Amino acid sequence: MDEYRTGAFTLPGEAGYEELTLQMAKKWGADVIRDSDGTKLSPEIVEAGYKIYSTICIIREHNAFAAAHPDAQQQTFLSSDPCLAVADALTIAPLDGYFDEQFQLNDSPDALAFWQVWDRTENKPVPADQWTYEKGAVSVRGCVPYHRYTVSFLAWRVWEEINMYNHTTNHWSSEHLRQLDPRHPLAWEYLKQWLKDWCRDNPDTNVVRLTSLFYNFVWIFGSDLRRRTRFVDWASYDFTVSPAALRAFEKEYGYTLTAEDFINKGKFQATHRPPTAHKRDYMDFIQRFVAEKGRELVKIIHDAGKQAYVFYDDSWVGMEPYGQYFASIGFDGLIKCVFSGFECRLCAGAEVPVHELRFHPYLFPVGLGGLPTFAAGGHPEKDAVAYWLHVRRALARQPVDRIGLGGYLHLTIGQDKFNDAIEEMGIAFRRLKALHACGAPAALPITVAVLHAWGALRSWTLSGHFHETDGNILIHINEALSGLPVKVKFVSFEDVKNGALADVDVLVNAGRAGDAWSGGDAWKDPALVSEITRFVCEGGSLIGAGEPSAVPGGDTRFALAHVFGVDQDDGAYACHQPWPVERSEAPFFVAEQALGVTPGVRLTGPDTKVLCEKNGVPALTLHPFGKGRAAYFGGFAYSPEAARMLLELLLYLTGTDGRAAGLTDTPAAECAWFPESHTLVVMNDQDAPGDINVNLPEKTLRVHLAANEMVFLND
């Protein structure tokens, strides 16, 4: 076992805790020591013979420059809250309701040119000659009484959002950090020189760990503490905007983006919503800009003889690992913090030399939702194991190169259970990695394609972590898929029309009516609907969940209702009697607790078999269609049992014998079979011990596992 005790582990060091740092590095088998936001490494640590990662947030920590060049700060479009006109004139203070420590009006002439006033009752912009701006307020003339008006405006973002979060959540009291826009020519020259100087001044650093690049995900604070966060989207592009960006866009694309392209009736353009054509153009424009500037930074780092890793969080906007320009940036490694299996797969599949996971919990007093982790009342070892159960099943399918932790190392003092758990995880991770190195685990001949508006760009993730998006049914399905022995790809509606179904066995569409995951107006295209109809008719399989293919305007609410054998009544079925919902015997394991229903779902005919219903609403159905089959989930909440149900559904739909990849007889236990190594990995996801039989093509193995245990059986 000693061969698995060291290597491929990044430890957060901490100045002042030099002995602890070296002791923990030994216990956890670290080969790398890093600093974290808020910690430093001392010479004793840096010179202890470990490889060193140094964390840099390139656009932050330049307050002096920002003070001297306030126009080099980043911006965003915001909309005032609607104001009611009761006469023909109205005055609006645009920033009312926003956090004044985050935003300041950008009322410079080049910004004002992009401001708009909207009559939201009429859904029309107010002509520019009907309003004026003076001293923080917009005066509108010629209002229609009892209409509501908003002002769309540009604002400077004068507090870097991650720093703002740490201050407001963790009561930091240091100076508010500002952030620079790399599109500002002076700022860009300054940042490049700063990085060159930094590299020169930090000769012991092997890897510059960029806490992403330039633009943070969108996080808009309000003034009212009862609703501090007004808007937060891990994948929106609003914080990339500036008059300079808009003018550069216009020059390249030949049309002008307006404030409304961002404001979108006050709702912004959240990632969960289908993108407009303008938004797609703008994203491509920003992605190319980010890649171009990123390449310059990487070159500086390489020229200094160091490697450049990027941490995929915070200021990551425009550098999606599955975007088409990511590989061109030339990063040497991608680091992803993970709570979940889908995040491991996201990292593992990216086109970059080194894939590294930063495990949770972060070494910080409080964690998710402000709950204690390493503070009194916390159970960091329980958190660690809970996340590990999600992570290990994904690691059994696809390897990464490294793991690690982050935060304040001194918080591990006295946390022996946590420290032991991490040690064990390190060993298990290295064993899995070694197995993968000998040959891939057996996989079933099933290719699953997840279909949504974003396609490959948003492979695995929707935006952010599981707990930030768990109201979306698709993330539960992605999480289940992340540990299954099948091939998974992510395709867009355009991909499907361009032939992407050629190598697909099972197509999945899961979302809510009108969102980016279900697809919204994409389903108005008969070419899309008939291509999927053909696919299933000729023998393919389709899985829908929630409100798949839902779009108004057709003769059914689900554009693929005829394939699913279910449709949704949004009121249009008024007076139409439904087919009775009667349960049929299920041809595979059904995880009842994982299932839910979508209101209004009804059968389209008597051929739809109901495997589970709740209060008379179908929760899981099967429908034969041509030579193919379709299944529908009313709700799907991830659990080990839910993942097993999904696997058995895939086997049923495709007529596949699952034993080729190993199949446990216990829903909450999984396995991975590594034929080259003759090794069977069995994972007990239950909180209780169990005797588990594993069926392989030619034999059945029986093994006893402790609660949550993972074992490696050599054949």
Add this chain to the structure above:
Amino acid sequence: MDEYRTGAFTLPGEAGYEELTLQMAKKWGADVIRDSDGTKLSPEIVEAGYKIYSTICIIREHNAFAAAHPDAQQQTFLSSDPCLAVADALTIAPLDGYFDEQFQLNDSPDALAFWQVWDRTENKPVPADQWTYEKGAVSVRGCVPYHRYTVSFLAWRVWEEINMYNHTTNHWSSEHLRQLDPRHPLAWEYLKQWLKDWCRDNPDTNVVRLTSLFYNFVWIFGSDLRRRTRFVDWASYDFTVSPAALRAFEKEYGYTLTAEDFINKGKFQATHRPPTAHKRDYMDFIQRFVAEKGRELVKIIHDAGKQAYVFYDDSWVGMEPYGQYFASIGFDGLIKCVFSGFECRLCAGAEVPVHELRFHPYLFPVGLGGLPTFAAGGHPEKDAVAYWLHVRRALARQPVDRIGLGGYLHLTIGQDKFNDAIEEMGIAFRRLKALHACGAPAALPITVAVLHAWGALRSWTLSGHFHETDGNILIHINEALSGLPVKVKFVSFEDVKNGALADVDVLVNAGRAGDAWSGGDAWKDPALVSEITRFVCEGGSLIGAGEPSAVPGGDTRFALAHVFGVDQDDGAYACHQPWPVERSEAPFFVAEQALGVTPGVRLTGPDTKVLCEKNGVPALTLHPFGKGRAAYFGGFAYSPEAARMLLELLLYLTGTDGRAAGLTDTPAAECAWFPESHTLVVMNDQDAPGDINVNLPEKTLRVHLAANEMVFLND
């Protein structure tokens, strides 16, 4: 009390039970004896000195004429179920899936001219030169593979629907009755002569009780017994159609209605959905036709020295009592069968000399949903009392002239509890009627306007009885309003734009997004939104329930979200944090059990007070707006307590002292104060006895009531 023992009561007589008929007539104080569908009156009954009603369904029971003139039968448009093209040709048998004892294809040349074939995938009609009809099947050429096609066609309705229902539900085995279309010239001449002959042959009949007029509500049966009823709508106009009607319409309106105006993507035009402009034209066209023909029948009846009452059920289509042509028909009386208070108000408010209620249960072995009533296991007295509790509170507000029963009188044999209950109800009814005759009950100075697409045309009812429409929140509110001491009117969106709010204190909008009750696209009109905004801003009150004013395309899901202080997240609020839902103390009685929630409802700001929430979703809120106030119900299920809550909300919104009309201190008890008679009517709606205090402006009365008791207290 003897003064209230007789009169204003219609008894169903039955030949063969002459003694029983006279005995029950005495017990219940009948002054009229009627026949029913399936019963006859014998000479002994007819000559016993009572006034006689005779039931006639004018278009039915003419099978010989229908056999000789099959083209005089009634019709409808139907759509085939969608058929998938897998190549470029497709054959569709239009009637597949329909009940072949109800329908036959009308493939006559003048009908075929109105048939259509639709590509439902593309949502386009197929050009007529791409399809042909032969021997019951439509062949389509030039199909797009994997598109779905439907045939819209005309079908003869060869089984009168009420007769069909009785056969299939109650196992009748007599000849299937057909029905004639009064638009057919020969049929019309025949029917008029038949009625003349009938009047001549039935000299003892005083009142011809027309079981409505010509066109039944829409009831479409399928061939599969698992879903016998495909579509049923108590207020749709589909069964009025024919090529002759379509041609007459075209001549008058200058444009042609197509099959799709009726088929509407296979969903028909249910009354719960907002009407199209074409449908409104067509309804007016039919209403004028029905009134014109109805007038001719009434004249025949009057010329024979008889009166014409109309029973508002079954073949009533086109003669809505609140339609603008109803009064012109000249009926002497309107008879409405009632389960509920709103039905009493519907009848009581119609412009006709005599208003009569037919109580439930009907004297029939089985009742609602096929449950036993007078059959073994039934409890007719319990049913009667349950309906009476709804009816009496409406009767306390607005009187009708008569009550009665229907069905097989012999079923009352041995049902002493039922017979006594009806006797008591008769006495109570006559006392209430006498009170009203002395002077109206005290009412509060509150005018409530219920706002929906139909306005006054669908006053009180949505379509059909309570239990047929109880999935609609509005019917619960209408039922509550039917017994409250306030003025109620029903207004359309056009009415509001034309100034209908001038005399309104509280406006109510209650429905589901996109339905006729909420309003759907009507809310896209800024003039409507700003008029209601003005109304509340200047001091009016607004109550929303369910998904009021919901429409896609605006900056909020509820067009009046700014007034309500709540909006609904249909996905568009993705990434927008909600305001916290925290309960405030309620300024009035809140009937928690009657409340529900609508998924996705969220507060628009911190000024919205939450009086009740369920699982974090607001169930009842209040919001100040300008000088007015708005309230929102997520759900509202009728109960006596719910009605009391609504009353207290109305008092709160309008700042009214409810004691002017009498106010009990018990939520499930109501009262009506008749100042002219100095009489207080107190109704205990609880299933238990109780001591009830009634607060009047200048005093408080205390009274003990038995379970469900109603008392009359003389001041």
